[in-house]
Amino acid sequence: MKSVFRQGMLTQERIVLVFALVLFALYAVFLKGFLAPNNLVAILRSIAVLGILSVGMGIVVIGRGIDLSMVAVMAMATAWQLTMMNSGTPALTATAITFGFVVLVGVANGVLIAYADVPAVFATLASGNFVFGLIRSRFIVQDAVPVPQDATLLMDFGQARLVGMPIEVIMFAAAALFAFLGLRYSKYGRYVYYQGDNYQAARSMGLPVRPVVILQYVLSALVAWLAGLVTAAGLQSINTRVVNSTLLYDVILVVVIGGIGLSGGKGGMRNVVVGALLIGIMLNGMTILDLPNIYQNLIKASILLVALIIDSRLNPRDEQVGQQGDI
Amino acid sequence: MKLAKWILGAAAILGLSATTLQAQETGDPGPAYVQQSLAGKKVVLIPLALGFDLAQGWNHYIGREVRGFGGVWETRDPNWDTAAGAQAITDLISSADKPAVLIVHTPDLTSYSKLFKRAQDAGIFVIQIDNRSNFASDAFVGSNWETLGELEAKAAVEGCGEGSSKKIGLIQGDQVNSSSLDQYAGIAKVLKDHPDFEIVGAPDSNWDVTTARTVATTLLQQHPEVCAVIDFWDNTAAGTAAAIRDAGLQGKVKLVTTGGGEELDCKALEDGTFHAVVMTDVVGQSRDVSALIKFFLQSGLTAGQAKSWIYTLETATTKADLKPGTCWSLKDVQAAEAASK
Numbered sequence: 002m003k004s005v006f007r008q009g010m011l012t013q014e015r016i017v018l019v020f021a022l023v024l025f026a027l028y029a030v031f032l033k034g035f036l037a038p039n040n041l042v043a044i045l046r047s048i049a050v051l052g053i054l055s056v057g058m059g060i061v062v063i064g065r066g067i068d069l070s071m072v073a074v075m076a077m078a079t080a081w082q083l084t085m086m087n088s089g090t091p092a093l094t095a096t097a098i099t100f101g102f103v104v105l106v107g108v109a110n111g112v113l114i115a116y117a118d119v120p121a122v123f124a125t126l127a128s129g130n131f132v133f134g135l136i137r138s139r140f141i142v143q144d145a146v147p148v149p150q151d152a153t154l155l156m157d158f159g160q161a162r163l164v165g166m167p168i169e170v171i172m173f174a175a176a177a178l179f180a181f182l183g184l185r186y187s188k189y190g191r192y193v194y195y196q197g198d199n200y201q202a203a204r205s206m207g208l209p210v211r212p213v214v215i216l217q218y219v220l221s222a223l224v225a226w227l228a229g230l231v232t233a234a235g236l237q238s239i240n241t242r243v244v245n246s247t248l249l250y251d252v253i254l255v256v257v258i259g260g261i262g263l264s265g266g267k268g269g270m271r272n273v274v275v276g277a278l279l280i281g282i283m284l285n286g287m288t289i290l291d292l293p294n295i296y297q298n299l300i301k302a303s304i305l306l307v308a309l310i311i312d313s314r315l316n317p318r319d320e321q322v323g324q325q326g327d328i
Numbered sequence: 329m330k331l332a333k334w335i336l337g338a339a340a341i342l343g344l345s346a347t348t349l350q351a352q353e354t355g356d357p358g359p360a361y362v363q364q365s366l367a368g369k370k371v372v373l374i375p376l377a378l379g380f381d382l383a384q385g386w387n388h389y390i391g392r393e394v395r396g397f398g399g400v401w402e403t404r405d406p407n408w409d410t411a412a413g414a415q416a417i418t419d420l421i422s423s424a425d426k427p428a429v430l431i432v433h434t435p436d437l438t439s440y441s442k443l444f445k446r447a448q449d450a451g452i453f454v455i456q457i458d459n460r461s462n463f464a465s466d467a468f469v470g471s472n473w474e475t476l477g478e479l480e481a482k483a484a485v486e487g488c489g490e491g492s493s494k495k496i497g498l499i500q501g502d503q504v505n506s507s508s509l510d511q512y513a514g515i516a517k518v519l520k521d522h523p524d525f526e527i528v529g530a531p532d533s534n535w536d537v538t539t540a541r542t543v544a545t546t547l548l549q550q551h552p553e554v555c556a557v558i559d560f561w562d563n564t565a566a567g568t569a570a571a572i573r574d575a576g577l578q579g580k581v582k583l584v585t586t587g588g589g590e591e592l593d594c595k596a597l598e599d600g601t602f603h604a605v606v607m608t609d610v611v612g613q614s615r616d617v618s619a620l621i622k623f624f625l626q627s628g629l630t631a632g633q634a635k636s637w638i639y640t641l642e643t644a645t646t647k648a649d650l651k652p653g654t655c656w657s658l659k660d661v662q663a664a665e666a667a668s669k
Contacts, residue, residue: 033550037549039549040549040550043542043545043546043549046574047542137379142379142384143379143380143381143658143662144377144379144380145380145537145563147592167574232538235541235570236537236538236541236566236567236570237566237570240536240537240538240563242408242535243538245407246534246539284542285546288531288542288543288546289546289550291529293503293532294502
């Protein structure tokens, strides 16, 4: 437990928060229009989907795992659901089928990792590719699937605003809050920390570590699907090309940069929010500065490298709890 | 003279009776030559991915022609992966059942250049479609992207009008794909003639619709007075359109883009989402490619002997130009493909 809420001033989360604030202040002074309320809302909106995915990824990483199938599940489950709705399946039936499928993917990931001892990186990489290949080849005929015109609920959802905030932002906030409460106050949440911090010790204590792992991946799959629905509502379509984009790495970037150590058992939803904010502010400023995409990627990658170095300094590998298949 | 007429008449009658007796002998060498040159020849299409409108259009319209003349039509789907596309080309070059013609949609200026040379050395005609590369193969069929950019810029300038802010935003694709680089060059060329117009921002979408939305939102936030936005692809323009909608600038910001002229383009023009679309005419391009395949295989040319650029004639289409049949329908194409299986 010592490291769950690290003592001292220089935690990574604080460094990142300070960095984000400094960046924010610099942009606010030097970039015209950065501080406009609409731009601030735009920043939040631009990180909402990334943030939602990071909530799911955060839960898994705290449990010393990683879920590389999230973006595939996000795009493909949503694309399949919309395709079913477009071809006349009632919305409720399509949603129920998709729900079943998403849970199945999560359970499969969890079983592979918890029972078959396949390292999480490989299990979820493979299952993500499988999900993409299966749905892309069998169930949908093109990359971009529009939201059907009669799906007014989803359409209106995309345009809705609550207290002046776009619905995407509200969904991110809700997901983060829900995960925060669950991780902090539920028995399951504590189990995630325990088994993430030291799997063998948690197991020896008699915690049901395998079911805990399985539920982790079911949660991340469901969160990924939510991110897909939010995307579809906003864009009025979903494009499965996102699977080939850098989104997955951005999600890992948010989680790591926020200070959830990849060695597990540390950090929380606050880290996700801080990490997402930093990325959002950074990307927004770079776009205002009109930096080409390649430079944006270079800067993002450099920051990820720095974060990884800081992460390994602050959370050194521990011989005692290091395990095979550790990421 | 009379005798000559009589002989001619008799010959004509004899000739007529001969044709009625042997109906097949028209004296036209065409069908037999075509049959001999084209039947059983394999033609393979390798688009960037099969899952989007252009590729599905080519697959349908060119595939129909190839199957029609008795050829073998195949596709490979690299699914946006340059390495997978290169692998597919390599496999085809070294396969026992080599294709006669390769139709390739290149991802960038250089990646496939060496492979094209190897394919031609192996006797395979290489037709590049839509995106040019640095290698001049047997033919390129597609847009002159610079001209296309000029058309977009003109449509944006007209859309803005004299009394406007004369500020234009661009949502580019990326900095490696010829279609993006050349479009930019064309736009810059036109704006040189309109020095009062200014490009206030030109972020890349990286061909991703979500990124397009994010960067367009920022661009409009920074420059709400922008009178037109040119998005380099209609697929990403859906994201730019969402940003315009979010900013409440629908109708005030004219969105100009380019695409394959699928029904969605026409719908977006009809409902005012797009101000103008420079359509790359998938149906016409497919016909050009089909004609080239038929020509190459009958011409006696060997691969690599000649080169040509078949540019599609393009115009900027606005709501006023819309007629039934302006766009083709992906749904119909998919239905036809499904029915043929």
